[in-house]
Amino acid sequence: MSTSAQIGVSGLAVMGRNLARNFARNGYTVALHNRTASRTHDLIKEFGHEGDFVPTESAEDFVAALERPRRLMIMVKAGAPTDAVIQEFARLLEPGDMIIDGGNAHFADTRRRERELRERGIHFVGTGVSGGEEGALHGPSIMPGGSTESYASLGPMLEKISAKAKDGAPCVTHVGPDGAGHFVKMVHNGIEYADMQLIGEAYQLLRDVAGRTPAQIAEIFRTWNTGRLDSYLIEITAEVLSHVDAATGAPFVDVVLDQAEQKGTGRWTVQIALDLGVPVSGIAEAVFARSLSGHAALREASRGLAGPRPAPMGEAEAAAFADRVEQALYASKIVSYTQGFHEIAAGSEEYGWHIDLGKVASIWRGGCIIRAAFLDRIRAAYDARADLPSLLSDKTFAQEIADAQDDWREVLVAATRQGVPAPGFAAALAYYDALRAERLPAALTQGQRDFFGAHTYRRTDRAGSYHTLWGGDRSEVEA
Ligand code: NBP
Secondary structure (H helix, E strand, O other), X not given: OOOOEOEEEEOOOHHHHHHHHHHHHOOOOEXXXXXXXXXXXXXXXXXXXXXXXXXXXXXXHHHHOEOOOOEEEEOOOOOHHHHHHHHHHHOOOOOOOEEEEOOOOOHHHHHHHHHHHHOOOOEEEEEEEEOHHXXXXXXXXXXXXXXXXXXXXXXXXXXXXXXXXXXXXXOEOOOOOOOHHHHHHHHHHHHHHHHHHXXXXXXXXXXXXXXXXXXXXXXHHHHXXXXXXXEHHHHHHHHHHHOEOOOOOOEHHHHOOOOOOOOOHHHHHHHHHHHHOOOOHHHHHHHHHHHHXXXXXHHHHHOOOOOOOOOOOOHHHHHHHHHHHHHHHHHHHHHHHHHHHHHHHHHHHHHOOOOOHHHHHHHOOOOOOOOEOHHHHHHHHHHHOOOOOOHHHOHHHHHHHHHHHHHHHHHHHHHHHHOOOOHHHHHHHHHHHHHHOOOOOHHHHHXXXXXXXXXXXXXXXXXXXXXXXXXXXXXXXXO
């Protein structure tokens, strides 16, 4: 058995197979392993000519094929399969070796696994990988966590196989210790949910309020893609909208059942945000919108409820409205990213990860689903000021929102009047207005809490906590 492989990949379904090919195409010798050996054989049969592969059938042979310190990447289903595979390999490894988990693990699992393996002297690198199967093959955005030492050994290889941004920078960075990489990948996916929801709302408004056809909307998105909304998701939206169903001749989007599915990372982003106390209302609305769409029986039972039906506007008005929707979409997108980066900052603070937010924006510029020209500007904002309290504190973004807000509000007025749901746009605007409000009704909430539960409140005019004797003479006591 050769011990020459610089990296091994175990788990050769769509992602693992393409990552293994990507490593090989970049000149690395790659050991291959999969629970079901036929996948390994298939890869060799179809793509063996692409580079140096060492196919193996047992865990022992796989580990023996790797040069030391061993770099062993697992690309299996997240959850119990990942634990099973780690256990199988860890017993064969030696101190200094590393296991890289490129699956979509929950960061808390990654923290646990890292701790357990560290006690055995093994590096565990929980790594976010984004870009789907095409990205895995041609260059994904890669978000590795784990120790600095492991990145020193692994980083150059990841830099080679990663996507490159337009300025040539590799879309990978050492995000931070233990679960930092998977945490950032989770928030990336949450932002992806929000981006998709906002694009969906823009589509529905253009369709129902502006009366545009899917083909016309595709053209609008193509135009938007040449401006500040330039992004992979806007680009593919135009492709999906211009596609015509071969069987019926109808726009493809009209023959697809309108019930969105989800795999869970968006939901995790919201669950963790709740734990950290970070308002990610845009991401939450996106998760809820998918969930609502799937309640077919509830929707069926509710279709007859009273409310306006959209009445599409005339040509001239429609063109102006489309421009307004672009403003609303862009402003809402700024808010989604503001919320997502807030969650990363809060996670970094909670777990002591010291995540560089500018670098995170930088590695999302290529390879991943949310890649967008806009991310360059986020990077610039954090480069200019690493401790930026919020993206909305950046002068350029604040000015853009200031310029967009009249249209943003008008779009929501039109949506509300015509009964078109736009929860993402509305949540983003409510967040923006709440942040800039002089006073919030939270003061009343505190009063209510003190009334029914003696939870106390703080005052605007002096320090300390207070309670009003609501059931008595209503005098105030210091708590
Ligand atoms: P899947 O998530 O479908 O997992 C299939 C792989 O897991 C196969 O190699 C399978 O082996 C292996 N596996 C399972 Br299932 N249970 C196992 C066990 N108990 N022991 C050993 N191996 C086991 O593959 P994927 O879609 O390529 O994704 C791989 C990872 O990458 C996942 O964690 C996924 O969440 C993540 N990811 C996916 C994408 C994407 O676009 N698909 C993007 C980014 C990240 P078998 O062949 O023997 O059944």
